[in-house]
Amino acid sequence: MTERVKKEPLMHISKRADLVWWKGWIIRAVAIVAALLVCALVIVWLTGYNPIKVYAEMIRGNFGTKRKIWILLQRLAMLLCISLAVTPAFKMKFWNLGAQGQVLMGALAATACMFYSKSSLPSWALILVMFLAAVISGMIWAFIPAIFKANWNTNETLFTLMMNYIAIQSVKYAVAVWVPNGSGKLPILNPSTHAGWLPDLFGQEYVVNILIVALVTILMAIYLKYTKQGYEISVVGGSENTARYVGISVKRVILRTLLISGALCGLAGFLLVSGTNHSLTESIEEGMGFTAIMVSWLAKFSPITMVFTSFLIVFLQRGASAIATTFQLNESVADILTGIILFFIIGCEFFIRYKVNFRKKSKEGDK
Amino acid sequence: MISVIALFIKSTISQGIPLLFGSTGEIVTEKSGNLNLGIPGIMYVGGISGIVGAYLYEHSTSAPSAFLLILIPLLSCLIGSALMALIYAFLTATLRANQNVTGLALTTFGVGVGNFFGGSLLSFFNEKGSISTLETAKCFKAYLPFADKLGVFGDTFLSFGFLTYLAIVIAVIASWYLNHTRPGLNLRAVGENPATADAAGINVIRHKYVSTILGGMIAGLGGLYFVMDYTGGSWTNDGFGDRGWLAIAIVIFALWKPISAIWSSFIFGGLYTIAIQMPGLSSSSKELIWMLPYVVTIAVLVATSLRKKRENQPPASLGLSYFREDR
Numbered sequence: 095m096t097e098r099v100k101k102e103p104l105m106h107i108s109k110r111a112d113l114v115w116w117k118g119w120i121i122r123a124v125a126i127v128a129a130l131l132v133c134a135l136v137i138v139w140l141t142g143y144n145p146i147k148v149y150a151e152m153i154r155g156n157f158g159t160k161r162k163i164w165i166l167l168q169r170l171a172m173l174l175c176i177s178l179a180v181t182p183a184f185k186m187k188f189w190n191l192g193a194q195g196q197v198l199m200g201a202l203a204a205t206a207c208m209f210y211s212k213s214s215l216p217s218w219a220l221i222l223v224m225f226l227a228a229v230i231s232g233m234i235w236a237f238i239p240a241i242f243k244a245n246w247n248t249n250e251t252l253f254t255l256m257m258n259y260i261a262i263q264s265v266k267y268a269v270a271v272w273v274p275n276g277s278g279k280l281p282i283l284n285p286s287t288h289a290g291w292l293p294d295l296f297g298q299e300y301v302v303n304i305l306i307v308a309l310v311t312i313l314m315a316i317y318l319k320y321t322k323q324g325y326e327i328s329v330v331g332g333s334e335n336t337a338r339y340v341g342i343s344v345k346r347v348i349l350r351t352l353l354i355s356g357a358l359c360g361l362a363g364f365l366l367v368s369g370t371n372h373s374l375t376e377s378i379e380e381g382m383g384f385t386a387i388m389v390s391w392l393a394k395f396s397p398i399t400m401v402f403t404s405f406l407i408v409f410l411q412r413g414a415s416a417i418a419t420t421f422q423l424n425e426s427v428a429d430i431l432t433g434i435i436l437f438f439i440i441g442c443e444f445f446i447r448y449k450v451n452f453r454k455k456s457k458e459g460d461k
Numbered sequence: 462m463i464s465v466i467a468l469f470i471k472s473t474i475s476q477g478i479p480l481l482f483g484s485t486g487e488i489v490t491e492k493s494g495n496l497n498l499g500i501p502g503i504m505y506v507g508g509i510s511g512i513v514g515a516y517l518y519e520h521s522t523s524a525p526s527a528f529l530l531i532l533i534p535l536l537s538c539l540i541g542s543a544l545m546a547l548i549y550a551f552l553t554a555t556l557r558a559n560q561n562v563t564g565l566a567l568t569t570f571g572v573g574v575g576n577f578f579g580g581s582l583l584s585f586f587n588e589k590g591s592i593s594t595l596e597t598a599k600c601f602k603a604y605l606p607f608a609d610k611l612g613v614f615g616d617t618f619l620s621f622g623f624l625t626y627l628a629i630v631i632a633v634i635a636s637w638y639l640n641h642t643r644p645g646l647n648l649r650a651v652g653e654n655p656a657t658a659d660a661a662g663i664n665v666i667r668h669k670y671v672s673t674i675l676g677g678m679i680a681g682l683g684g685l686y687f688v689m690d691y692t693g694g695s696w697t698n699d700g701f702g703d704r705g706w707l708a709i710a711i712v713i714f715a716l717w718k719p720i721s722a723i724w725s726s727f728i729f730g731g732l733y734t735i736a737i738q739m740p741g742l743s744s745s746s747k748e749l750i751w752m753l754p755y756v757v758t759i760a761v762l763v764a765t766s767l768r769k770k771r772e773n774q775p776p777a778s779l780g781l782s783y784f785r786e787d788r
Binding site: 140189191242246247248249251252253255256257259260263264266267270271274278381384385387388391422423424425426427428429430432433434436437440441443444447448 | 496498548552556557558559561562563565566567568569570571572573574575576577580581584698703706709710713743744745747748749751752755756758759762763766767775779780
């Protein structure tokens, strides 16, 4: 584009007025296929294995046994829950990168209830207390940056990012206090009484988690699409000035939305402790706080689409760790593949939003 | 007592240098309006490509020359991190993708690349153990011959490898470039208000590319410093830790000024040192000390937004993509 010739440039870019929805999905599908091809090349280059065999191994790693399928569903539920949590804030263009911290604070609060209650409470009451504590902690952790954003326009991306590390250190601090010497790892709490553990349903330990997240998904879809508050969120996200002009209190919307966002993150923390790990480490959310941001963005903030995008990511990660064990590779190959696929999907959005017009021989005014 | 203080200062400096590289790189990037959250990933890639380059060279020759031992890791580090930054620049500036999402994806990718090659490079050569490039590290750690003869002062301030001084020099140059040159002025204009810069005839896209790639290369050197100088030529997975994010914190703490990044990095490095080396600290109070840098950063962030002093604000278009066609 830098050459100085009198001709019209080789191509120019214009915004698409409207793209039929299925065309958009074709572009995305092409991008994913292209990404998988590049991933296959990378796998061959790194390992020399037949990529089809590797992909078959990925599928086996996800669906090979009943147990694997349950773990897949559980991971899907957790990632989906956190993605749903960050969505209302993103829709409002509030970049909450602090999901990690909010989840951790929820998990920390839930674990603290478990740790200090010993056997003073019946299990159902303990679960209730844990739930409330987790949700409230998540809300507080999200509310702090929201107050500053709403009142003084403090940069929320950087603020929430820093809050993550304070949460990580708080968790490490708590674990260090609870386990003063020895391994430095908190053992599984109440292994015999199962107090504070979410009950098994149909003989499966993760069913309750999955059902709760399914319910949250439906509620979030309805909330964003059919309620006044959901509408206010999209107006604020579209333009704050418009929102002010039509009489929406931007400040109130920001605070309210972040409370919801934080509450859901707290819920995820509660599910991780009560329904999954029954213990606490600072890496309990396994980077999902950041992954959730990509999941939510890929799904264009639609809760139902998010089921598929989080499935895609979880499938990749579980599949990649399966390849890693079978072919004796390093686990981190999952991150590389996820990264490549994300780059392609991120890049393809451009072709959905914009049209590239190549120079034509006859000059007709485009558009 | 003096020796304890000297030891503390030495350790502080070596903890601070990777942070200084990272934050200078991020400042240069952010001045163009690109909030590159991929910096932690870029630093991992910088480190791993440096060490892989060193490993391949050390194993290809029996009599390595000191010059190449420095040059090859340095070049491979710069190329690796420049490629990473190029991915970011292409996706955000040309394809106008969301900066936060792109940055986080880049970090996922970069940390994955670092840990993958760090963990399994040797298995490609059917060797066991972990990578170590002692010869190269020795060259990177070489210091002026007379430093030893200057007593405590020489030992404390002059006994570092050249990358340490390079970090400070780069920060000073970056500051001069941003504040006292015309291209630097243009760059700041792009970060503040790209539409105005565009109208003034500044090539916005090119500036974004150049500053993102330059910033990425500077940050990548932080990774190289870490593997060569700090750990002495070896790689441990996730050994670099969250220093990349700490570098982003320093950018805020230093109010987007490279000169302030120098002392900020050393303050943060000092806190790191206290947390690791202070005798008699319980493990729980160590965790609280590690928390301090982030708390302080938030305090600075809040204070700047409260005071609204214009020269202390983040670049106005930070995090936003620029489309000429959009109004």
